[in-house]
Amino acid sequence: MKKILLSLVAFLSMAWAFAAVNINTATVQELQTLPHIGPTKAKAIEDYRKQNGQFKTPEDITKVKGIGKATYEKLKNEIVVGGSAAKAAPKPKAAKPATP
Numbered sequence: 001m002k003k004i005l006l007s008l009v010a011f012l013s014m015a016w017a018f019a020a021v022n023i024n025t026a027t028v029q030e031l032q033t034l035p036h037i038g039p040t041k042a043k044a045i046e047d048y049r050k051q052n053g054q055f056k057t058p059e060d061i062t063k064v065k066g067i068g069k070a071t072y073e074k075l076k077n078e079i080v081v082g083g084s085a086a087k088a089a090p091k092p093k094a095a096k097p098a099t100p
Contacts, residue, residue: 045067
């Protein structure tokens with residue numbers, strides 16, 4: 001039983017460690033968990049969001065001062081912009097009643 005519990009804890013830890021960071025909702029502290037993002041760049045990302053709104057694509061992070069294409073290449077597999085306004089599928093139209 002101990003082995004199963006330890007395996008489960010290890011698996012969940014690894015899943016958390018590999019979770020992508022949502023650059024639209026992450027705090028400064030969460031942004032700092034990304035490679036090559038320290039306190040200054042994390043604050044710049046937060047400030048950019050406040051001034052310009054949410055990022056539409058992960059590559060939009062290159063619009064932040066101090067984050068270029070090289071940094072983006074190192075981050076692209078670890079960032080997402082999920083939570084953007086996704087359109088819901090249209091509701092099917094109600095069927096017309098059959099006429100006798």
